[in-house]
Amino acid sequence: MNQTNEPQSQIRKKSRAWTAWFIIVAGSGLLALLMAFSITKGAAEIPLFSVWDALFHFDEKNTQHLIVVDLRLPRVIASALVGAAFAVAGAIMQGTTRNPMADSGLMGLNAGAGFALSICFAFFPDLVYMQIILFSFLGAAFGAALVGGIASLRRGGATPMRLVLAGAAVSALLAALSQGVALYFGVAQDMMFWTAGGVAGSNWEQIRIMVPWILGALLGAIVLARSVSLLSLGEDVAKGLGLNTTVGNVLCFLIVLILAGASVSVVGVVGFVGLIIPHLARYFVGVDYRWVIPSSAVLGALLMVLADLGARTLNPPFETPIGALIGLVGVPFFLYLVHKQRMAL
Amino acid sequence: MMNQLQKNETYKRKIALRNTAIVVGCAVLLVLSFIISMNTGYTKLPPSDTLRTLFGGGTARENLILFDFRLPRIVVSILVGAGLALSGCIIQGITKNALADPGLLGINAGAGLMIILYVLFFGAHSFLSVFTLPFLALFGAGITAGIIYALAFKKGEGIAPLRLILTGVAVQAGLSSLTTVLVVKLADTQFDFVATWQAGSIWASNWKFVLALLPWLLLLIPYVLSKSRVLDVLNLGDDVAHSLGATVERERRGLLAASVALAASCVAVSGSISFVGLIAPHLARQLVGPRHRILLPICALTGAVLVSAADTIARVVAQPAGIPTGIMVAIIGAPYFLYLLAKSRY
Amino acid sequence: MMNLNSIATENLAVAYEDNLVVNGLNMQIPQGKITAIIGPNGCGKSTVLKTVGRILKPKNGMVYLNGDDIRRFTTKEVAQKMAILPQSPQAPAGLTVGELVAYGRFPYQRGLDKLKPEDNKIIAWALEVTKLTELETTAVDNLSGGQRQRVWIAMALAQQTDLILLDEPTTYLDLSYQLEVLELLYRLNREQGCTIVMVLHDLNLAARFADYMVAIRCGDIICHGAPEEIMTTKVLRETFRIDAKIITEPRTGRPTCISYDLIKENEPRPYMKEGAK
Numbered sequence: 001m002n003q004t005n006e007p008q009s010q011i012r013k014k015s016r017a018w019t020a021w022f023i024i025v026a027g028s029g030l031l032a033l034l035m036a037f038s039i040t041k042g043a044a045e046i047p048l049f050s051v052w053d054a055l056f057h058f059d060e061k062n063t064q065h066l067i068v069v070d071l072r073l074p075r076v077i078a079s080a081l082v083g084a085a086f087a088v089a090g091a092i093m094q095g096t097t098r099n100p101m102a103d104s105g106l107m108g109l110n111a112g113a114g115f116a117l118s119i120c121f122a123f124f125p126d127l128v129y130m131q132i133i134l135f136s137f138l139g140a141a142f143g144a145a146l147v148g149g150i151a152s153l154r155r156g157g158a159t160p161m162r163l164v165l166a167g168a169a170v171s172a173l174l175a176a177l178s179q180g181v182a183l184y185f186g187v188a189q190d191m192m193f194w195t196a197g198g199v200a201g202s203n204w205e206q207i208r209i210m211v212p213w214i215l216g217a218l219l220g221a222i223v224l225a226r227s228v229s230l231l232s233l234g235e236d237v238a239k240g241l242g243l244n245t246t247v248g249n250v251l252c253f254l255i256v257l258i259l260a261g262a263s264v265s266v267v268g269v270v271g272f273v274g275l276i277i278p279h280l281a282r283y284f285v286g287v288d289y290r291w292v293i294p295s296s297a298v299l300g301a302l303l304m305v306l307a308d309l310g311a312r313t314l315n316p317p318f319e320t321p322i323g324a325l326i327g328l329v330g331v332p333f334f335l336y337l338v339h340k341q342r343m344a345l
Numbered sequence: 346m347m348n349q350l351q352k353n354e355t356y357k358r359k360i361a362l363r364n365t366a367i368v369v370g371c372a373v374l375l376v377l378s379f380i381i382s383m384n385t386g387y388t389k390l391p392p393s394d395t396l397r398t399l400f401g402g403g404t405a406r407e408n409l410i411l412f413d414f415r416l417p418r419i420v421v422s423i424l425v426g427a428g429l430a431l432s433g434c435i436i437q438g439i440t441k442n443a444l445a446d447p448g449l450l451g452i453n454a455g456a457g458l459m460i461i462l463y464v465l466f467f468g469a470h471s472f473l474s475v476f477t478l479p480f481l482a483l484f485g486a487g488i489t490a491g492i493i494y495a496l497a498f499k500k501g502e503g504i505a506p507l508r509l510i511l512t513g514v515a516v517q518a519g520l521s522s523l524t525t526v527l528v529v530k531l532a533d534t535q536f537d538f539v540a541t542w543q544a545g546s547i548w549a550s551n552w553k554f555v556l557a558l559l560p561w562l563l564l565l566i567p568y569v570l571s572k573s574r575v576l577d578v579l580n581l582g583d584d585v586a587h588s589l590g591a592t593v594e595r596e597r598r599g600l601l602a603a604s605v606a607l608a609a610s611c612v613a614v615s616g617s618i619s620f621v622g623l624i625a626p627h628l629a630r631q632l633v634g635p636r637h638r639i640l641l642p643i644c645a646l647t648g649a650v651l652v653s654a655a656d657t658i659a660r661v662v663a664q665p666a667g668i669p670t671g672i673m674v675a676i677i678g679a680p681y682f683l684y685l686l687a688k689s690r691y
Numbered sequence: 692m693m694n695l696n697s698i699a700t701e702n703l704a705v706a707y708e709d710n711l712v713v714n715g716l717n718m719q720i721p722q723g724k725i726t727a728i729i730g731p732n733g734c735g736k737s738t739v740l741k742t743v744g745r746i747l748k749p750k751n752g753m754v755y756l757n758g759d760d761i762r763r764f765t766t767k768e769v770a771q772k773m774a775i776l777p778q779s780p781q782a783p784a785g786l787t788v789g790e791l792v793a794y795g796r797f798p799y800q801r802g803l804d805k806l807k808p809e810d811n812k813i814i815a816w817a818l819e820v821t822k823l824t825e826l827e828t829t830a831v832d833n834l835s836g837g838q839r840q841r842v843w844i845a846m847a848l849a850q851q852t853d854l855i856l857l858d859e860p861t862t863y864l865d866l867s868y869q870l871e872v873l874e875l876l877y878r879l880n881r882e883q884g885c886t887i888v889m890v891l892h893d894l895n896l897a898a899r900f901a902d903y904m905v906a907i908r909c910g911d912i913i914c915h916g917a918p919e920e921i922m923t924t925k926v927l928r929e930t931f932r933i934d935a936k937i938i939t940e941p942r943t944g945r946p947t948c949i950s951y952d953l954i955k956e957n958e959p960r961p962y963m964k965e966g967a968k
Contacts, residue, residue: 101511105518106514146683150683150686150687151686153687153688162686164510164511164514165444165510165686166683166686168514168517169679169682169683169686170679170683172448172619172620172675172679173675173676173679173680173683175675176671176672176675176676176679177672177676179669179672180668180672180673180676183668183669183672184662184668271518272518320526321525321526323522323525324522324523324524324525324526325522325526326522327518327519327521327522327523327525328519328522328523328526330518330519330522331515331516331518331519331522332519334515334519335496335512335515335516335519339496339497339508339512349824349825350824350825352828353789353824353825353827353828356828357789357828570803571802571803573803574797574800574804577794578794578797580783581780581781581782581783581794582777582780582781583746584741584746584775584777584780585775585776585777585780587744587745587746587766587775588744588746588770588773588774588775588776588777588847588850589770589794589795589797589798589850590766590767590768590769590770590771590797590798591766591797592766630785634785634786635783635784635785635786636786636790
């Protein structure tokens with residue numbers, strides 16, 4: 001029998017909080033280590049102390065230092081940020097739509113961003129990265145609006161099945177259009193990179209521009225986490241508890257847009273991160289989004305950095321598309337979810 | 346009372362007449378599409394010349410264009426359209442889900458993956474006999490269908506529509522990922538072939554493709570048509586079907602196999618084309634109702650018209666190479682599917 | 692000696708995903724009568740019906756149809772002897788009444804058969820008996836709940852079976868439609884000689900229309916017999932855990948439960964009138 005005076009729920013809440021903190025702190029530490037490890041691997045093996053040297057005593061004439069700072073560091077940082085971004089975007093989507101299958105890939109955001117990018121390449125090939133990223137946002141918004149709008153058109157609103165179907169159809173449509181545009185205007189080769197997905201081409205210019213957006217959005221997500229928790233109980237309940245649901249939904253949508261749009265513009269079309277990680281996070285820390293969102297960020301970053309490592313090292317000197325690697329891991333997990341119907345919100 | 350009986354009889358006769366009219370109408374549309382298709386293309390051939398060439402009076406060049414390029418391509422698009430439409434109709438009937446389609450469910454992806462694996466291990470497509478393509482595709486598609494079926498099936502519940510769609514979408518995404526990973530390893534010529542296939546292109550069609558596809562269709566279509574009543578009865582629900590004496594599980598498996606085989610053989614020849622299996626049955630159902638005896642033939646005709654029209658447009662839109670038909674079908678098909686979804690009862 | 696039982700089960704055991712729902716059931720359904728199966732929800736009524744109807748496979752035990760082991764028959768043969776109407780059947784959109792009833796001829800058709808003149812005669816008869824002749828070309832979706840249920844019964848009739856099983860044919864129907872359906876089944880039994888077996892939710896309707904009742908709780912038969920034997924305080928207490936008050940309804944002469952209470956001793960019940968028991 002329970003000898004302590006605390007009710008069970010309080011104990012569970014405390015242990016969740018501890019787990020969450022553990023994940024966030026230990027995860028971040030693991031992330032730093034992994035990033036460092038990742039920098040040492042690749043077509044050329046670079047020992048750890050060289051990496052340290054490169055970071056703190058940068059020597060322009062040292063090729064190894066150049067590789068570290070110009071090629072690998074931006075990549076690894078981009079992976080971490082993008083992983084966190086996708087994961088948090090997915091967490092927010094799953095929370096606000098109350099749909100455990102929500103994910104920026106399945107909901108058409110990625111395909112939308114990809115479509116916008118194809119238009120970019122075809123019609124405005126000389127755009128600066130700053131403008132490209134804006135295009136990406138617009139595209140993601142377009143895709144999401146299409147999917148959400150169509151899924152909610154009927155009485156009953158956006159049920160999981162309709163969201164998935166609308167998402168699949170819109171993604172297929174926008175993908176076909178992107179391909180069509182790319183083939184017609186002869187930019188297919190340039191687009192190959194985006195369609196396959198990968199951080200290989202990341203450079204400091206991109207990072208400089210993308211970092212503020214993503215970090216800002218992540219911060220915003222953490223601030224909005226409580227609202228997301230409330231929204232995950234349902235619109236009516238949230239309203240009853242005093243939340244302004246319209247404002248909440250709009251803000252959440254904007255944040256998801258920024259996160260997904262920025263990420264796609266860097267890494268191309270990569271789905272499933274936003275699907276898997278939130279489930280994993282919820283498994284460990286429960287359904288309070290104040291814990292889920294930061295945990296998702298850390299776990300997402302870990303996954304992406306790992307995947308990028310794999311993309312680089314599996315088939316040297318060629319890149320294995322990162323989207324495909326994550327798909328390979330993500331799909332069996334997703335199927336397992338579907339089969340077991342373990343769909344905790 | 347007599348009046349009502351008479352009214353009923355007239356109504357039934359009207360419906361029968363309407364159905365015949367629809368069959369004729371669809372056939373006419375198909376012929377029209379055929380004619381238009383024959384007269385469009387990179388080289389402008391005036392209709393009179395086309396007619397002349399058809400009846401043997403053409404120059405060598407005209408013969409080449411018509412008989413070696415256009416005609417086989419048109420025939421392939423018609424056959425593929427019919428096959429894919431039937432495949433979709435059956436899957437919708439079996440899963441009782443009006444929003445199912447072999448492409449969305451990953452069957453195309455499975456066929457494609459097998460083809461890519463073959464290309465990867467056994468070399469460029471010049472060695473790939475057109476006739477082995479359907480078998481490969483069938484093998485890949487069959488395994489995929491089996492996986493989806495096994496995962497979506499739960500003892501006692503059968504296949505719930507939501508689970509089926511989710512499993513299908515996931516398997517499709519997973520196979521696409523796997524395919525992407527493998528595609529990177531291909532050499533250039535192989536890559537072209539695979540990329541073309543993935544987009545759903547009827548580019549390289551010639552009479553060999555027609556010959557490769559025809560036996561499959563000649564085998565499967567009569568089988569499927571003979572199962573019209575079974576499909577009707579399955580549509581009433583498993584329990585009622587059981588009550589009426591249908592061996593539900595066995596029939597369902599047989600029909601699923603036929604559907605997968607149809608989709609795979611078509612896709613082997615034409616590349617990955619989605620949405621036909623989705624739209625054509627819907628259109629057909631709007632026209633003639635749910636009874637498969639008339640639904641299946643109309644469905645096939647609708648699919649044929651759809652794909653051949655899309656192919657014609659695809660050829661014309663971007664001279665000289667045209668864009669892959671699969672893309673065109675997706676561009677036409679997806680919006681219509683979304684419209685259906687917006688209107689649907691789900 | 693002629694077997695007077697349409698259906699008999701012997702030691703029947705049925706499991707749902709490893710849960711033994713029915714165990715050791717011995718039931719006899721008399722021929723030519725209306726039998727109503729009653730019992731609390733989730734305790735095996737539908738399961739028993741479905742197993743007898745060969746929709747579910749039993750884990751153990753035997754089912755006899757007209758005295759023969761039901762497993763000896765092919766699915767089509769069973770369909771010619773027994774029709775089952777599941778709960779809430781769904782018809783595809785756009786189907787007319789005539790078309791749905793025509794499906795009842797499925798067990799008698801092979802391959803690409805069209806409907807023969809005899810088939811059409813049987814369909815017309817089924818429509819007449821269920822009073823649906825005028826509605827033959829109406830879409831099933833446009834009918835009322837009661838009418839729709841009649842169409843499904845007409846389809847079962849077109850199957851030309853002596854035995855019809857129905858799983859909760861009146862649940863979700865309006866009061867008037869419930870009577871409509873039950874009176875149709877009553878007529879079918881008295882005029883055409885069909886054996887009717889139905890799972891019913893409503894005790895009083897069961898008692899009013901059935902010749903024979905079976906009370907099942909948790910996969911066991913509590914009691915079986917004429918309505919007068921089932922509709923007793925004792926049997927209903929064991930089956931439903933209620934304290935029932937039974938009277939004989941003056942118009943039909945059948946037992947009816949006019950009120951019931953939860954089984955609780957010595958608790959004050961403020962809503963009861965003074966002096967009531």
